[in-house]
Amino acid sequence: MSEPLEINVWPGSYGAAAKPRMGFFTDTSICIGCKACEVACKEWNQIPASPQQGFTGHSYDNTVDLGADTWRHVAFIEQRKPVGLDSAGGSLVDAAALHQLIDETGLGTYQEGDGLRWLMASDVCKHCTNAACLEVCPTGALFRTEFDTVVVQEDVCNGCGYCVPACPFGVLDQREEDGRVWKCTLCYDRLKDDKEPACAQACPTNSIQFGELTDLRERADRRLNKLTEAGAEHAQLYLAGDEDGIGGAGAFFLLLDEPEVYGLPPDPVDTTDDLGSIWGAAGIAAAALAGGLLAAFARGRP
């Protein structure tokens, strides 16, 4: 694929109207799982709620995942011996046996200071540099703003759903009632009024930080160093650079464990990266097909 012309990509595409790239740094090490971000997001963006979906058993998480109706989502991970609905029987027995062993041997439970962790992390659309959703959108409903964020225009989206499988994080989702796709806009309307996004403003511990991406990345580096020095050996930044498969993200994270633990892909890629070669292959195939057809027609001629 040829390099796009400067004029066609942010910030060149906005000319003098371009703004610095804005984003989120979500520092999960100080997330207290209060879900204020989820609620503030839904309030501001007037997203419907589903109180009838009931108890999920996924620790304290009952909204399950990012989706058309959840643009900020707080994950809860109980570590050491996670007990999920799907694996209830086996793990119960295992856990009880383990504890019996602990009681008999006097070996440590978390009462003795090891082990149990309850990780909480607020997930959100990553606002990728190379955003597959935007590239596959046939209507132009998905577009890149002057802040280098990725937004769906609800009055343009026709609900084709191409963007849904394109997203490497599973962020995009169609709302059942109207078929259209909804996701985090990084509060585009608030940004235009010089206000921070609702989730960041509501976050009581500053786990969600909003700002210019370059500043946030510096802040995140300092924070990671501090945590690492304090002995948090698995602490890591996720999507904090430009070198990954999506060319960097507008929303990145500090995690206390591997991304998989949080249900995040360890090595996300722009799903349209291979489109060039795919189109190439398709072209060859098409030519062969056309040739075959021609031959067939030729043969069929009287």
Added chain:
Amino acid sequence: MGSNMAEQHPVGFQWVIEAKERGARVMHVDPRFTRTSAMADLHAPIRPGTDIAFLGGVINYILQGQREFGDYVRHYTNARVIIKPEFRDTEDLDGIFSGFVPEDRAYMVSSWGYAGTDGELTAGKKEQTGDVSGDASHGAHGMKLERGDPPEEDWTLQDPNCVFQILKRHYARYTPELVEQITGVKRERFLEIAETLCANSGRERTGAICYAVGWTHHTTGVQIIRAASIVQLLLGNIGRPGGGILALRGHANIQGSTDIPTLYDILPGYIPMPHPDSEDDFDRFVELNGPDTGAWGDLKSYAASMLKAWWGDAATPANGFAYHYLPRVDGDHSHYPMMLRMLDRKTTGFIVMGQNPVVGSANSKLQRRALANLDWLVVRDTVEIETAAFWYDSPDIESGEMRTEEIGTEVFFLPAAAHTEKDGSFTNTQRLLQWHFKAVEPREDCRSELWFAYHLGRRIRAKLASSIDPKDRPILDLTWDYPTRGPHEEPDAEAVLQEINGRHADGSFVSRYQELRDDGSTTCGSWIHAGVYADGVNQAARKKPHTEQNWIAPNWGWAWPGNRHILYNRASADPDGRPWSQRKRYVWWSEEEGRWHSLGDAPDFEPDKAPGYQPPEGAKGMEAIKGSSPFILHPDGLGWLYAAQGLVDGPLPTHYEPQESPVRNRLYGQQANPTRQEFHRPENPYNPSAGQPGAEVFPFVLGTYRLTEHHTAGGMSRTVAHLAELQPELFCEVSPQLAAERGLEHGGWATIVSSRAAIEARVMVTERVVPLRVDDRIVHQVGLPYHWGRKGLVTGDSANELLPLVLDKNVHISEYKVSTCDIRPGRRPRGPALARFVADYRRRAGLEPS
């Protein structure tokens, strides 16, 4: 301890996170591993209801290791005071202090006093009984001391009858081993916590303890907090920056509703409600309720100014400022005794505001039966809560135990305005008043509480206008003249704040409580709030950002009293007025200028009283407080390691088991708090405890608590879709071991049973709940959030159905935090089968004849 701060005070918890970022060590002692534990450096799971054993262990650790802050303890606490020789400790009497009267289940407190005093609580009050408060409890602001001096002291702290030695003996058996046996906290973990506390206290460092209803909701609640006070006084952590005991008051104005009380036994500013003893004599009331020395020595000025604010020209020096107009407390009218009186048809009308007792109070069925015996019930709320709907929708209606057509209560539901629809103030944990402004007009018939109270009063006064009955005079003579605004004639909330602040005779605003007089020349609705409207400015509405002032932020809102942000801050300097250390300096004495300086806070002391000041002969009030005595509200100016008065259950915190416990008291023959308030009646059975027949029927410890996602009884969260979906169903939290033992399936259903009720909940099996090894056996606990009821977008059984009424007699608060239960898999029975199911449990436990 006793607090799940990250979940219940997430906004305040940002400062804990910030402290942690600056190097503070956060330790969490709590039965469950909560979102607070997740953020802490250390978590110690503790058996519910054993906090005094834990804190007693800390006290013992400090004293045995001589880790106390010696100079602070000698000069600022009553460690040196000699107690009467006739005092007997729980160590001598197997869990009871001297003076216990078994038939009253109450103490004669005369033997507890300072040696050389007359031993009376306050003049004329020799015995405290739980059903007589007023003068007896909150009135106990201090003993009579000549010049504020305890008569006998030993500055070497060696006298066997001095407080320090009594304390040492009282806690000598609270060893790390015993702490482990009682609380289930492993001794190594306990020692780590005790050592961390000690290592972070002293001249250069301070530590703070946060608690909330995890401490107050016990039959020993007040004494748990007292135990923390002892720890903090011994370590020198009171009155100093970074120190203190932070009572995390709640949702959203509990502090404010205690300061200007919604309680039956106190008046604004903690002035006691009069008792019939003082008859109609104002001077006698002051004599009975105020000490001569310390800040309470000016009670007469505070009370006279309050009476002037209420009754204006009708309150004169000649008529004792209309003191005889005040109601009298003739018994225990706290919440639960009030409900029992309704049950007995002695109280026939009930106005419910800001409360949902059918969900929020213990033994819900008893609450509903009480409501069903009323003539009328008024419920004001933003939504139709369970208390308003009890007559047609309740578990008793469902089970057939109550029938709508048999309930005679006339129920009025009045829609209330939300906090965003009215002006007013919230008072936070730090006594900081923050004004909030109405954002939108309330819809339709919704009105504020202020509107309701004002117009109700106005209408009653109009109906009584022509009355010549003397009993109507108190209502007719009230100053009831608040200006109103708008189409709904909403009273001006600032006018109320001005009345609370008070005025001089010339109409100018009082600027501090020290200006109040006992001659009728000042008015003040609440003495502790004097100055909130100083200079004609709503000081509570000040919102200068913290970025534009120093960290004390004196220009954000207004803290009572006198905008003092840290109480007793005189203690941040040594007896000579010098900071204990430069690092921890806060308030200090300037010899050259002859006044106290501070980093930015108001000194909680007379501004020009020199550290060397000694009270003259016959000194009264603040004049009797030495220049080196920071605890100005006490008549001796000292921090009380030992509380000679003011508590009904003893001068020192002592470990007792909860009312319902699967464990015997390992320390004393006395199993539970001997003064606890029990209510033995058929509607309120108690599960048998360890040692009683039938205890095995309810083998597990039950704890109730809250979740971040919901607000108390749910009226403001289960009705809001964006909140309701976050925790849509009642669940119980159990350990994998208990789940295995009882066959509970994660995500399935469980039925939880007490002798009062049975409820059902979804099952959350989690390692965040651990079985605890206590006294060589395993104690399992069942955790239940209490927010659910039958109204709103998400519904479920209420945890409070299960709980009994049993109260801490000091404050009449029920033991919500710990009881016992059984748990079994599956949903509870429906219809009449439910009552039979619970009755069968009672029979098996020997509580009902078979």
